[in-house]
Amino acid sequence: MQFSRRAALALLVAAVPMAGPATAQEPVTVGLVIPLSPPGDPAAGQLIRRGAELAIDYYNSKGGVLGGRKLQLSVQDSQGRPEGGVAAYRRVVGEDKAVAVTGFFHSSVNIAANEVAKTMGVPTIGTQTSAADITGKHYDVAFRTHLIDPLRVAAWLQFMQKKGFKRVSMVAETSDYGIGLVTETDRQIKEKKLPIELQSITFDRASTDLTPQLLQVKAFKPDLLVNIGVGAPMDLMIEQAATLGITPAAPMLISYDAPIRPQFWQLHPNTGDKLYFIAYYSPKQALSEIGTWFTKTYEEKYKESPVYSSLNGFGDVAIIAQAVEQAKSTDPKAVINTLETxxxxxWSTGDVTFPKADGVFWHNFSPPVLILQFQKPNQDWKEAEVAFESGK
Structure with a gap:
């Protein structure tokens, strides 16, 4: 009987897997906080998600990270609201144990999440957020791979001077993104003593009628109208400005790259012609090895060319995968140190680094700035005229 008990115990121990190897094969989770419902910009969220998912596919096809651990996404909807972003960050970090969190599209969401990240210690990477405070507060956890306000504003002020625009109306949503761009534009005009008279008007981003604001614009008779709405308000301003006869007599500049999305001409078949818009990527641009893989795979899967949101969603998850591999750890402190060094x-050529630079350039990598203009209705954005390119 004694022998049987020992034999049974030995068999039981042999049947229980050891904790070490099991832990080694646990997947590594990357948090993705994106807008998937209003008042956020769901189209942007889905485009970022496409890129992030392909980054997971790419690295898992190469064997994963840390000797064979697969990567996985934990996707949460921020709804484009700061409180939604905070709840989403807490969920992917506290419950799903994400090693880093990316995907942020709305600046106010990124800023709010960073305040929580400062305490919880898991790094964030802003995918398409530009407000100064995202990196300007110099938090160890905060990183970004997107254009910052001072560079965007400097680009469109150079563009305005090139075109001879002297009376400019800016209609902006009351978000960190909108207010930040208005404030920075006013500051640079004064600092550089530019001959530009600026009219700035704000609106609540939940507004469904911008007629009162646009009537003020019409009375001002601007040379250029800058549309600083995101998502539905941006679309609404395009249509109502045309209805009121402001455009196309005064051209409109869209503050980000929304017109490159496939559904743009479906929404604006009669009002999109001659619009100017900011862009961060040109199909003529050279791509890295992984950027080339992504573009080919994306086109095969979705039957359309990728846009910047998807490229950056891919790139940010790729950076996190590389940081984990270089750190040889999923410990947040080790990942942060590796991101810094x-x-x-x-997706673009050249290395990405996150230096401890001054001001808003802290932990920041910025793409080039382009201003494109449609020349005819239903024009493919890839054929739009390049009206301005930073550095040229």
Whole structure:
């Protein structure tokens, strides 16, 4: 009987897997906080998600990270609201144990999440957020791979001077993104003593009628109207400005790259012609090895060319995968240290780094700035005229 008990115990111990190897094969989770419902911009969220998912596919096809651990996404909807972003960040970090969180599209969401990240210690990477405070507060956890306000504003002020625009109306939503751009534009005009008279008007981003604001614009008789709405308010301003006869007599500049999305001409078949818009990527641009893989795979899967939101969603998850591999750890402190000191492949050529630079350039990598203009209705954005390119 004694022998039987020992034999049974030995068999039981042999049947129980050891904790070490099991832990080694646990997947590594990357948090993705994106707008998937209003008042956020769901189209942007879905485009970022496409890129992030393909980054997971790419690295898992290469064997994953840390000797064979697969990567997985934890996707949460921020709804484009700061409180939604905070709840989403807490969920992917506290419940799903994400090693880093990316995907942020709305600046106010990114800023709010960073305040929580400062305490919880898991890093964030802003995918398409530009407000100064995202990196300007110099938090160890805060990183970004998107254009910052001072560079965007400097670009469109150079563009305005090139075109001879002297009376400019800016209609902006009352978000960190909108207010930040109005404030920075006013500051740079005064600092550089530019001959530009600026009219700035704000609106609540939940507004469904911008007629009162646009009537003020019409009375001002601007040379250029800058549309600083995101998502539905941006679309609404395009249509109502045309209805009121403001455009196309005065051209409109869209503050980000929404017109490159496939549904743009479906929404604006009669009002999109001659619009100017900011862009961060040109199909003529050279791509890295992983950027080339992504573009080919994206086109095969979705039967359309990728846009910047998807490229950056891919690039940010790729950076996180590389940081985990270089750190040889999923510990947040080790990942943060590697992000600060390492070099990373991105969708564009050249290495991405996150220096401890001054001001808003802290932990920041910015793409080039382009201003494109449609020349005819239903024009493919890839054929739009390049009206301005930073550095040229």
């Amino acid at each position: 390492g070099k990373f492949s991105f």
